[in-house]
Amino acid sequence: MIELDNVAYSYGGGELLSGITFGLQPGSFHFLTGPSGAGKTTFLKLCYGALIATSGEVRLFDQDVRSMTRDDVAMTRRRVGVVHQDVQFLDHLPLADNVALPLTVSGRGALDEAANLKELLNWVGLNHRADALPPELSGGERQRAALARAVIMSPDIILADEPTGNIDWEMSQRLLRLLVELNKMGKTIMIATHDLALIRAAKTQVQARVLRIANRQLQLAGADL
Amino acid sequence: MKMLKLRPSEILSMLMGDPQADRVVPPTGFTARLTLFSAGVMAFLAVFAMALSMASGRLAQRWGDELARSATLRISAPQEQRAAQTEAALRVLETTTGVASARALTSEEQRALLTPWFGPDVPVDSLPIPQLIEITEDDQGYDAAGLRLRLSAEVPGAVLDDHTRWRRPLVNAASKLRLLGWLSIALIFAAMAAMITLAANAALAANAQVIAVLRLVGARDTYIAQAFVRRFTLRALAGALAGMALAMLAVALLPSAQDQASFLTGLSFAGWTWLSPLIIPLIAAVVAFVATQAAARKTLKGLR
Ligand SMILES: Nc1ncnc2c1ncn2[C@@H]1O[C@H](COP(=O)(O)OP(=O)(O)OP(=O)(O)O)[C@@H](O)[C@H]1O
Numbered sequence: 154m155i156e157l158d159n160v161a162y163s164y165g166g167g168e169l170l171s172g173i174t175f176g177l178q179p180g181s182f183h184f185l186t187g188p189s190g191a192g193k194t195t196f197l198k199l200c201y202g203a204l205i206a207t208s209g210e211v212r213l214f215d216q217d218v219r220s221m222t223r224d225d226v227a228m229t230r231r232r233v234g235v236v237h238q239d240v241q242f243l244d245h246l247p248l249a250d251n252v253a254l255p256l257t258v259s260g261r262g263a264l265d266e267a268a269n270l271k272e273l274l275n276w277v278g279l280n281h282r283a284d285a286l287p288p289e290l291s292g293g294e295r296q297r298a299a300l301a302r303a304v305i306m307s308p309d310i311i312l313a314d315e316p317t318g319n320i321d322w323e324m325s326q327r328l329l330r331l332l333v334e335l336n337k338m339g340k341t342i343m344i345a346t347h348d349l350a351l352i353r354a355a356k357t358q359v360q361a362r363v364l365r366i367a368n369r370q371l372q373l374a375g376a377d378l
Numbered sequence: 379m380k381m382l383k384l385r386p387s388e389i390l391s392m393l394m395g396d397p398q399a400d401r402v403v404p405p406t407g408f409t410a411r412l413t414l415f416s417a418g419v420m421a422f423l424a425v426f427a428m429a430l431s432m433a434s435g436r437l438a439q440r441w442g443d444e445l446a447r448s449a450t451l452r453i454s455a456p457q458e459q460r461a462a463q464t465e466a467a468l469r470v471l472e473t474t475t476g477v478a479s480a481r482a483l484t485s486e487e488q489r490a491l492l493t494p495w496f497g498p499d500v501p502v503d504s505l506p507i508p509q510l511i512e513i514t515e516d517d518q519g520y521d522a523a524g525l526r527l528r529l530s531a532e533v534p535g536a537v538l539d540d541h542t543r544w545r546r547p548l549v550n551a552a553s554k555l556r557l558l559g560w561l562s563i564a565l566i567f568a569a570m571a572a573m574i575t576l577a578a579n580a581a582l583a584a585n586a587q588v589i590a591v592l593r594l595v596g597a598r599d600t601y602i603a604q605a606f607v608r609r610f611t612l613r614a615l616a617g618a619l620a621g622m623a624l625a626m627l628a629v630a631l632l633p634s635a636q637d638q639a640s641f642l643t644g645l646s647f648a649g650w651t652w653l654s655p656l657i658i659p660l661i662a663a664v665v666a667f668v669a670t671q672a673a674a675r676k677t678l679k680g681l682r
């Protein structure tokens with residue numbers, strides 16, 4: 154689904170990532186760890202086509218990212234749900250409209266999906282906040298809203314960057330359960346996180362693999378965590 | 379850039395609007411009012427420039443017509459010398475550079491000219507009426523002073539009547555004024571395009587986060603551009619309509635033309651040309667459409 158072939162990336166200084174070869178298998182569940190500043194967010198951005206590799210090739214659904222038109226990029230974003238580390242919403246629209254935004258911009262009337270939307274908000278526990286504006290939400294509420302927005306198009310792949318960064322243990326357990334549930338429905342999941350406890354908790358629920366970025370390389374971490 | 383080319387059907391559906399797409403861009407009260415106001419002012423000025431152009435155009439046309447009409451040579455001579463002097467005058471005229479043709483009026487023509495004054499039964503031939511010679515100039519025109527000199531030597535009874543010639547420089551001036559009017563209209567529209575581009579850029583910059591979010595959740599460039607283009611096009615259209623209506627009212631209230639030749643009192647539209655300012659709001663809308671489209675394209679290009 155996503156393939157990286159000998160990929161390197163640099164923001165202009167030295168190489169941040171180099172010689173990365175990796176293929177994301179359908180239905181898999183990955184964690185991505187590494188020290189702060191190692192390049193987890195950068196790696197995810199390469200995976201969903203927001204950044205273009207400085208060398209090597211990235212293929213998204215069998216299409217070379219470099220050859221994608223801007224419309225191709227837009228279409229790809231409808232198939233890859235992303236929970237961004239710094240979640241941004243349209244601050245003038247209520248939460249429910251923000252969650253439905255991917256439907257709106259892809260021309261699928263949010264009206265037809267009203268029942269789905271309600272169910273989804275229920276699922277992330279935000280039904281009572283549906284009419285709140287994004288600036289009125291707590292950090293945890295924003296992250297759950299971001300997850301809801303990432304999955305509303307029913308994407309094949311969900312990439313979550315520190316989805317539990319702002320929330321307490323109980324809430325992150327809840328969020329993890331949502332992601333595991335999505336994985337059981339056949340979605341491919343990759344979560345970037347520092348939280349080793351979260352990874353351990355996940356391993357009791359799902360067969361998760363752990364990737365680690367160290368020394369500019371992507372390594373498969375051992376089973377022992 | 380290919381992705382921002384719109385088909386006519388898309389332009390239509392864009393102007394009809396998609397309430398959902400409209401909501402994704404937050405309302406921008408101040409920019410909106412500024413755009414509306416500027417478009418109105420520009421349309422107001424454009425209507426006046428148009429009235430000016432058309433009035434000076436009409437003036438140039440009328441005066442030009444009068445100029446093109448022939449000058450006349452009048453031969454007042456005793457009856458027995460008239461034919462000879464007419465002959466002599468025609469010979470002089472034939473050899474004058476700048477005279478395209480010269481023709482003595484027949485007595486029927488002369489009688490027709492006099493009928494309004496003396497009635498149809500006057501025996502023109504027996505009256506001591508001067509013989510008239512019609513002179514048609516070519517484009518260069520002739521040297522009136524030189525012609526008079528030659529005539530006074532060879533045809534003592536000839537009087538050259540060229541009272542319309544003094545208007546020649548005025549016709550030129552009126553034509554230039556018309557050109558200036560159209561140039562003003564072009565400049566007004568250029569200024570409006572610049573103003574709308576600035577307003578659109580400001581709105582796009584103020585909404586950078588909105589645009590980034592829309593792009594992140596999978597909006598295509600056309601979708602994002604439309605949300606802005608539609609607003610600015612409709613605003614420019616509405617503002618220009620209001621400005622045009624006010625300007626036309628003002629033109630209609632100007633004192634009407636008493637003296638046909640007077641330029642200032644003729645500053646108005648005539649007949650069907652009252653419809654011509656209607657094109658101004660349309661041009662304003664097209665200008666806004668193109669300007670906003672370009673501004674949106676530029677903003678989106680910096681964003682993946
Ligand atoms: N747009 C940018 N321009 C230049 N340097 C950047 C840019 N974005 C990130 N970096 C740098 O690249 C490095 C990797 O950043 P990245 O965000 O990928 O790290 P991360 O592993 O996600 O860190 P964290 O765990 O803190 O989120 C950092 O040193 C960062 O300062």
Ligand SMILES: [Mg+2]
Nearest residue numbers: 193194238314
């Ligand atoms: Mg990061």
